[in-house]
Amino acid sequence: MWFGKLMVLGAVLAASLASKKPNIIVIVADDMVVEKPTPIIGVLPALAALHAYINKFMRALGRQHLDRYANYSFELVKCEKNKLKGFNDVGFHGSDEIPTPNIDALAYNGVILNSHYTQALCTPSRSAFLTGKYPIHLGMQHLVILEPEPWGLPLNETLLPQHLKRNGYTTHAIGKWHLGFFRKEYTPTYRGFDSHFGYWQGLQDYYQHTVHATYTSEYGYDMRRNMTVDWSAKGKYSTTLFTEEAVRLIREHNVDDPMFMYLAHLAPHTGNSEDPLQAPDEEIAKFAHIADPERRIYAAMVSMLDKSVGSVITALRDKHMLENSIILFMSDNGAQTVGVHANTGSNYPFRGMKNSPWEGAVRGVSAVWSPLIKKPQRVSNALMHISDWLPTFYSAAGLNKTELPKMDGVDMWQSISEGVDSPRTELLYNIDDVYDYGALRQGNWKYLYGSVSKGKADAWPRPL
Numbered sequence: 001m002w003f004g005k006l007m008v009l010g011a012v013l014a015a016s017l018a019s020k021k022p023n024i025i026v027i028v029a030d031d032m033v034v035e036k037p038t039p040i041i042g043v044l045p046a047l048a049a050l051h052a053y054i055n056k057f058m059r060a061l062g063r064q065h066l067d068r069y070a071n072y073s074f075e076l077v078k079c080e081k082n083k084l085k086g087f088n089d090v091g092f093h094g095s096d097e098i099p100t101p102n103i104d105a106l107a108y109n110g111v112i113l114n115s116h117y118t119q120a121l122c123t124p125s126r127s128a129f130l131t132g133k134y135p136i137h138l139g140m141q142h143l144v145i146l147e148p149e150p151w152g153l154p155l156n157e158t159l160l161p162q163h164l165k166r167n168g169y170t171t172h173a174i175g176k177w178h179l180g181f182f183r184k185e186y187t188p189t190y191r192g193f194d195s196h197f198g199y200w201q202g203l204q205d206y207y208q209h210t211v212h213a214t215y216t217s218e219y220g221y222d223m224r225r226n227m228t229v230d231w232s233a234k235g236k237y238s239t240t241l242f243t244e245e246a247v248r249l250i251r252e253h254n255v256d257d258p259m260f261m262y263l264a265h266l267a268p269h270t271g272n273s274e275d276p277l278q279a280p281d282e283e284i285a286k287f288a289h290i291a292d293p294e295r296r297i298y299a300a301m302v303s304m305l306d307k308s309v310g311s312v313i314t315a316l317r318d319k320h321m322l323e324n325s326i327i328l329f330m331s332d333n334g335a336q337t338v339g340v341h342a343n344t345g346s347n348y349p350f351r352g353m354k355n356s357p358w359e360g361a362v363r364g365v366s367a368v369w370s371p372l373i374k375k376p377q378r379v380s381n382a383l384m385h386i387s388d389w390l391p392t393f394y395s396a397a398g399l400n401k402t403e404l405p406k407m408d409g410v411d412m413w414q415s416i417s418e419g420v421d422s423p424r425t426e427l428l429y430n431i432d433d434v435y436d437y438g439a440l441r442q443g444n445w446k447y448l449y450g451s452v453s454k455g456k457a458d459a460w461p462r463p464l
């Protein structure tokens with residue numbers, strides 16, 4: 001009798017030991033807008049479609065007017081205390097125009113990270129995420145890697161997938177890289193990823209997978225499986241391709257090993273400038289109720305992104321991986337309101353846009369879901385930086401943190417899981433020695449100096 005019971009216990013124990021390290025699934029949206037479109041003249045109102053949903057998202061995130069009174073380019077700013085609405089006011093559900101049920105469900109059932117900071121641009125943000133360090137400690141603090149430029153994330157840095165691989169993880173990268181490609185050693189499969197399907201540059205055409213090389217008139221095809229150019233991808237929609245790859249990898253995964261998946265979408269970043277907004281016709285048709293044709297396309301882009309989140313979660317569930325997974329959804333930076341790659345989004349009520357030290361550039365959409373979270377269905381105001389994920393995942397997975405090198409990121413797991421105060425009291429936004437600007441937050445105070453692009457990114461575009 002007792003023997004039988006023990007057998008059962010043993011089986012349970014063995015099963016739980018085998019699946020001890022959680023799967024870590026990271027879904028990155030590119031330039032995900034967080035507010036209404038700007039009324040600035042000459043800018044397409046394409047993102048207006050998002051505003052109903054985003055307004056609610058903003059309210060859910062409790063985003064406050066952190067820079068509201070910071071209209072000097074050099075001054076001390078008092079950060080307002082966050083005044084969060086009750087959880088029942090959270091409006092992830094029910095956008096008037098673009099339903100995003102999957103992202104909603106993830107955020108609603110997980111922890112919404114209301115004070116989650118990224119860097120102001122793709123390359124620096126992704127550098128910080130994968131190394132656990134501020135870009136100023138990596139030489140990645142100024143701008144992004146443009147197509148003809150021979151630089152990348154320094155090779156002597158150990159990246160998150162390398163750390164996880166050492167701990168038995170199977171590691172996959174899908175989608176955008178943007179951390180260097182001028183020598184093969186800088187590309188994903190040389191940096192800790194077992195596989196990569198996606199592109200090495202900052203953006204591409206959603207169907208042709210070509211990118212215009214800055215400073216030239218050239219276009220290049222940029223879609224690869226590991227080191228091989230994948231011509232079969234031509235003509236297929238990027239978001240669909242990346243989703244199919246994620247689902248396939250999950251289906252084929254050997255569940256004896258934990259999985260790390262870095263799914264870095266193109267959406268809703270613009271494509272090349274001559275055709276910035278692109279989505280499948282049948283998806284656009286679903287938004288016939290939106291009058292503006294540009295808004296309709298944008299709605300379809302966001303909808304495809306949402307469906308991708310749903311497909312990934314379903315695949316994890318079908319493979320019984322969901323019960324031991326951590327899923328992070330975040331944007332790499334704020335919206336680009338005007339200028340190059342403008343997707344017309346306004347980050348209001350935050351000031352500024354992508355590529356600036358203002359809150360609008362760096363305080364992004366982020367939510368994390370996992371059955372390992374002890375107190376889920378919460379909005380967290382804990383101060384957090386994108387570099388914190390590396391030690392945070394380490395902690396969540398029960399890995400040995402003393403094997404990590406010195407880094408800027410701090411372990412936020414207890415704060416995320418149990419709601420204790422953030423161990424962070426300060427945050428370096430950036431020090432850009434070329435533009436000569438910098439910003440630092442200490443408690444509720446923010447210090448800024450200098451300006452980006454002679455003030456072009458310092459505007460305070462208001463919603464319509």
Ligand SMILES: *[C@@H]1O[C@H](CO)[C@@H](O)[C@H](O)[C@H]1NC(C)=O
Nearest residue numbers: 068069070071072073075460
């Ligand atoms: C800053 O903005 C506030 C509110 O719009 C305004 O009252 C104030 O005069 C501005 N200060 C400067 C220096 O422009």
Ligand SMILES: *[C@@H]1O[C@H](CO)[C@@H](O)[C@H](O)[C@H]1NC(C)=O
Nearest residue numbers: 137138154155156157158405
């Ligand atoms: C990598 O090399 C650079 C330049 O020599 C150095 O500053 C940096 O500290 C090194 N990083 C690591 C992790 O060793």
Ligand SMILES: *[C@@H]1O[C@H](CO)[C@@H](O)[C@H](O)[C@H]1NC(C)=O
Nearest residue numbers: 398399400401402403404405
């Ligand atoms: C953790 O890693 C450190 C440094 O590599 C090592 O000295 C220590 O023995 C490890 N601890 C455990 C419990 O494995």
Ligand SMILES: *[C@H]1O[C@H](CO)[C@@H](O)[C@H](O)[C@@H]1NC(C)=O
Nearest residue numbers: 189190193194195196225226
């Ligand atoms: C990348 O691609 C295949 C499958 O698509 C993997 O199984 C390989 O191991 C490969 N990785 C490398 C580093 O070549």
